Amino acid sequence: MANTAALTGINGLREIRRSPASHLAAALESGSVPGTVVLKEGPFQTMAGVRVDPASEAASRIASVTGGLPARCGEVAGTEQASVLWLGPSEFLVVAPEEDHDTLGGDLLGSLTAALGDAPGQVVDLSANRTTFELTGPRARAVLEKGCALDLHPRSFTPGTALATEVGNIPVVLLKNGEESFRLFPRASFADFLGRWLLDAMREFASPEVP
């Protein structure tokens, strides 16, 4: 039987929520090299997995909620508030601020579900599925290149591009959200490993460059 007291008090539960890499916070801080490469775990976000045939009417209804759907690999659609990442030809990940979650006063999931309607597809709350690492700084690309085989040079990987790939052998969605700024979305169970892997990859940049 549902514990209605817990449901009505969900904002109280929010206070005890721990992010998957919260135990690394001090290590991330001490391992960062300000001005060179900085790693931190981002705030909680509301994430929704959407599966819908992009040619269908339901897709255009969903696109009007999210501010567009990406058409091909790498594209990111959406608004300032929420971005929509391309995961597959009929699979998308909507990433929005935490307060857009229906239990915190928002209506992202409800409006997406309503937009899908009875059409074939799904809208799933994936907010707890992945965490966010924010990797920034002039050497951020050099850190990623140690464990990612994609061409991360700015001429091919431009800001506003997101790719599902592997970093340090971990499946992640890699979003470039600025010239020297990346977001990595690993699944929660990989957060500890990926956090430590990134710290190890960053370690050399704390020392003076060997001429």
Add this chain to the structure above:
Amino acid sequence: MLLISCPNCGSRDETEFHYGGQAHVPYPENPNDLSDREWAEFLFYRDNTKGAFAERWLHSTGCRQWFNMLRDTVTYDIQAVYPMGAPRPAGAPDALSVVVPKRPLKQPELIEQPGSAPGTAAPSTSTTAPEGATK
């Protein structure tokens, strides 16, 4: 490391993919009509082609979509990438024509050539690996 061209995502490392075995193995029309042997052959018996081989692949850490690929099992040369459901591309040699024949198959050295003494037949120079070959 193979560099595989996903039809959706472009060139990616082999580690992002999962292998799905031989392509174009149709599910039996009426599984209930099959004998145990025929059912076992559908489930477990696959070609072991030397040369161009049509196989299924899944881009598991990318777009999570299946596709077919024609790969040379000797040189690893990827000759074609094509969608699920599409026929095997023409032009490439048909795997069926170079497959080892189905059992029963006599051991090559037991086939006596007319006019030659037993045991002196030249080894087969066929491009098809003989059954039981260990390479």
